[in-house]
Amino acid sequence: MKLGEVEVTKVVEWAGDIAPIRSVLPDTPAELWRDNQSWLAPRHWHPEADAYHAAVQTWVLRSEGKVVLVDTGVGNDRARPQIPLFDHLATDFLAGLAAVGVGPEDVDVVVNTHVHYDHVGWNTRPDGDGWVPTFPNATYLIPRADAEWFDPRNAHRRAGVDPLRLRGSHLVYTDSITPVLDRAVLWEDSHRIDGNLVLEPAPGHTPGSSLLRLTSGTDRAVFVGDLLHSPVQILEPSYSSCFCEDRALAASTRTRVLGRAADLHELVIPAHFAEASVAEIERSGDRFAIRAWRDDA
Template sequence: MQDRHIGDVRVTRIEEISGPGFPAKDFFPEFEPETFKSHEHWMAPGYYQPESGRLIRSIHSWLIRTGKHTILVDACSGNHKNRPGMPGFHMLDTKYLDRLREAGVAPEEVDFVMCTHLHVDHVGWNTRLENGKWVPTFPNARYVMSRVDHDHWAKVAKTSGSPEYEVNTYNDSVLPIVEAKMAEFVAGGEHAMCGCLKLKPAPGHTPGQIRIDLESKGKRAMFPGDALHSPLQVPVWRWNSRFCDDRDLAAKTRGALLADCAEQGALLMPAHFGSPHAAYIKAKGDRFELDWDHDNARGR
């Protein structure tokens, strides 16, 4: 298990899937071959597979243990979910919950599930299949999600012609949580939680995405959800992913949170970076660089 300590808080990565994903040229709408080429050398092998041209992505949760609370940031894709047109998420059967237990946490022990946003690869383990019904995987947790995102995806699920996998994602992984009255909605501004967490709006990738800032004993980390998918989006921070809803806003949010990370000395802990899975950020004017060496970020 890859544990990190941010002050008194322990953070563990719980992996669901990792390996080659989209071809880089298809993943970034703003892709330019020359720019990409100039970064290939540091992207391989942890973040890019040159022989296939594909980006390496991981889908993982971050498990936060404060001593008082156990918090899961994002809930990956889930098992046995019907995701037409999305073969990477369709009818998975992974050992995710076993990995959580190996890290020392049973589903009953999770106090909060933080949904940075409500995409298919962030809410899947919110629920699991039991006797043909979708039930909350974490029976004692409050599930924290953005009101704006919730209302957006609830509407998508009711709109005829919406992609079937999006309709299913809401209906099998979000709605059962709402119906069980286990959802905690946040809207606008900042929200403090558990004495060390702050939720802040990070819209653009989805309409209501939230980021989570952690501070303990003067040490900081940031969980940006999918404000960025690939570490390439640190030096090339204006490039969006194909899944960003509002590209101008997504880029603005990305630039702002990278600037915050650099200024605060926060460890950036995104949901999909390959290995190394987290990095510090250095600012040089309006440019940003990854810094893995500070505090041994690389290889841990």
């Protein structure tokens, strides 16, 4: 789609069922899903298996003559013991990029909204016994707070984290972050990419979780990363996912971001919504509602 002068394209790396829905969103009541089943199923929830249905995808933005990737998925050939579903994944993601006219050397900017395995994987590719940047001409934009939080040298800051999850995040850092640090900008507070695009903090899911605002002409959008995992969090922003490091802060950030999006008519573009993935929202009392899907399949 075209938003002002910015062209936005979605490239899906993987889509499918991940886990039981209330293991992903543990505080959500059964009636919330049941009352909204008519539109949540089957694109976001498979009720027959009570399964969370989602996608891992990258947004390709063409803005002011540059190619910008927003999040880079899981990546191939990686040890991911913390989530066996994506352990040593093998997809044709690069072919998907090529199909929309983007080769690795064409990418100017890579945005990692946060440092989780499914947002940084294609930062790199295997090369012999190590890893090298997949996008050799790109600047990688990584929130400093996450670069520091997930650095294995700072593991003592994450006391109490499940050992398997901790080991998994160390592997992610080693194969997907360390190899690009020499070409990365570790930003804080905010970072303007160009006249249309600016990164801002959106903490809670991780300490450095961020969003990307797009403003071009009269069009506005906000790429919210993992601030949202399911559309039910638009209806009930207080519900955070099991993946959030600070659930209360994530809920507060989500409410704030959704409020601005409703007031300023920003399209809301989360990382993992499958099929229908670009939402127009509006206020509904002290909560929010989905007015329409811009890319409704």
